[in-house]
Amino acid sequence: MDIIVRPTPKLQGEIGALSSKNYTTRYLLAAALAEGTSTVYYPAHSEDSDAMRRCIQDLGAVLEEDDEKAVITGFGKSPRNVKELNVGNAGAVLRFLMGVAALSEEVTFVNTYPESLGKRPHDDLIDALGQLGVQVEHNDGKLPITIRGGSPKGGRITVSGEVSSQYLSALLFLTPLLAEDSEITVTGDLKSKVVVGQTLEVLEQAGIMIHADEDYMFFRVPGGQSYKAQIYTVQGDYPGSAAVLAAAAVTESDVTIRNLAEDSKQGERAIIDVLRMMQVPLTHENGNVRVQGNGRLKALEFDGDTATDAVLAMVAAAVFAEGTSRFYNVENLRYKECDRITDYLTELRKAGANVEERQAEIIVHGRPEGVEGGVEINAHYDHRVIMALTVVGLRSKQPLRIRDAHHVAKSYPQYFDHLKALGADVEWVK
Numbered sequence: 001m002d003i004i005v006r007p008t009p010k011l012q013g014e015i016g017a018l019s020s021k022n023y024t025t026r027y028l029l030a031a032a033l034a035e036g037t038s039t040v041y042y043p044a045h046s047e048d049s050d051a052m053r054r055c056i057q058d059l060g061a062v063l064e065e066d067d068e069k070a071v072i073t074g075f076g077k078s079p080r081n082v083k084e085l086n087v088g089n090a091g092a093v094l095r096f097l098m099g100v101a102a103l104s105e106e107v108t109f110v111n112t113y114p115e116s117l118g119k120r121p122h123d124d125l126i127d128a129l130g131q132l133g134v135q136v137e138h139n140d141g142k143l144p145i146t147i148r149g150g151s152p153k154g155g156r157i158t159v160s161g162e163v164s165s166q167y168l169s170a171l172l173f174l175t176p177l178l179a180e181d182s183e184i185t186v187t188g189d190l191k192s193k194v195v196v197g198q199t200l201e202v203l204e205q206a207g208i209m210i211h212a213d214e215d216y217m218f219f220r221v222p223g224g225q226s227y228k229a230q231i232y233t234v235q236g237d238y239p240g241s242a243a244v245l246a247a248a249a250v251t252e253s254d255v256t257i258r259n260l261a262e263d264s265k266q267g268e269r270a271i272i273d274v275l276r277m278m279q280v281p282l283t284h285e286n287g288n289v290r291v292q293g294n295g296r297l298k299a300l301e302f303d304g305d306t307a308t309d310a311v312l313a314m315v316a317a318a319v320f321a322e323g324t325s326r327f328y329n330v331e332n333l334r335y336k337e338c339d340r341i342t343d344y345l346t347e348l349r350k351a352g353a354n355v356e357e358r359q360a361e362i363i364v365h366g367r368p369e370g371v372e373g374g375v376e377i378n379a380h381y382d383h384r385v386i387m388a389l390t391v392v393g394l395r396s397k398q399p400l401r402i403r404d405a406h407h408v409a410k411s412y413p414q415y416f417d418h419l420k421a422l423g424a425d426v427e428w429v430k
């Protein structure tokens with residue numbers, strides 16, 4: 001399915017934020033790793049969260065769900081033997097479950113998105129699991145991957161943080177369950193460091209003890225621990241909401257998103273500060289973010305690694321800002337659902353944006369007068385490219401047609417319904 005995004009000068013209204021993807025994957029996993037019955041309130045419903053639901057059930061968790069909650073009886077330290085797991089296109093789900101698979105005899109992760117997740121590297125996690133004595137068969141560090149776990153005991157592990165924080169998070173979920181204590185040393189520059197804070201927060205809520213150095217470069221993990229069955233509540237999602245807020249910022253708007261906690265550990269909360277720095281009129285009180293856009297924005301410089309999943313939306317806003325913006329420290333955007341620097345900028349240029357790339361930077365020469373549009377966009381299987389190009393389309397002179405925009409459902413299936421409710425002129429076409 002494609003989406004046509006037509007120029008929309010005004011957005012107005014109020015929506016509730018979608019539920020956080022990162023907390024949903026973590027709570028579902030923590031519940032599966034516990035032996036009792038946990039409840040997760042307001043879990044996200046999207047392809048990635050469904051991938052976690054499907055896989056933990058394949059591994060033996062029992063899940064019952066109604067409109068507001070998932071009730072999960074976990075498998076604890078003993079996942080059921082299963083031949084294959086299908087994580088869809090979900091990177092975090094794959095990496096976390098590669099860790100859990102170390103507790104199984106033999107599991108193969110199949111390659112169902114050869115053009116997206118199938119191209120992403122997992123070498124650093126494969127190497128770390130190898131240090132625990134886990135055998136991993138792989139296709140040059142990529143899917144399909146077969147893990148023969150058996151019974152790793154723990155010990156000293158080093159893991160590179162250069163490409164993704166998900167490898168470290170995977171080890172933090174696994175090692176408390178091993179018989180012996182572990183020490184994890186992170187090498188290189190740890191990317192998406194703030195997301196590790198979300199992992200530690202969830203582990204603490206699950207009753208797991210981890211001694212973490214303040215800079216997250218060294219961890220002592222006591223072995224022989226158990227995840228406690230708990231009641232969890234998923235907070236609102238900043239990365240997805242960032243795209244809606246960017247849409248409000250580039251139009252004449254009065255848009256409110258509810259349920260975005262001021263004190264959230266999500267780094268993408270920085271969308272609020274970034275839009276403020278861009279001089280977009282905005283308030284954030286009692287979990288309500290209200291943007292009263294006037295279409296005028298100022299350029300800025302920003303360390304994108306602190307808010308990795310919101311950078312594309314910020315760049316989309318910067319396309320219409322006065323001046324030149326620079327998003328630096330973003331090299332690991334190249335290892336996501338697509339190359340979010342080269343592929344994304346190719347699509348932005350098609351739409352008429354003036355953008356440049358460096359290995360680890362996106363530079364945007366703003367065009368407050370708007371961009372031409374009138375082209376077809378390749379989504380590159382990437383939900384965040386789809387959301388960001390939609391923001392650009394709302395302020396293009398001619399409509400944009402985004403091909404295969406249904407991939408937005410990886411994290412935010414209701415994105416276009418939400419935009420429509422705010423008055424955006426968007427239409428699904430076959």
Ligand SMILES: O=C(O)C1=C[C@@H](OP(=O)(O)O)[C@@H](O)[C@H](O)C1
Pocket residue numbers: 022025092163164165166169191192195308309332
């Ligand atoms: O741990 C997680 O849930 C995630 C970590 C981040 O990935 P990287 O650590 O690869 O940047 C983020 O982009 C992804 O959407 C979710």
Ligand SMILES: C=C(OP(=O)(O)O)C(=O)O
Pocket residue numbers: 021089090091092093309336337384411
């Ligand atoms: C990169 C993302 O997800 P993942 O790495 O989990 O596939 C994302 O949601 O933008």
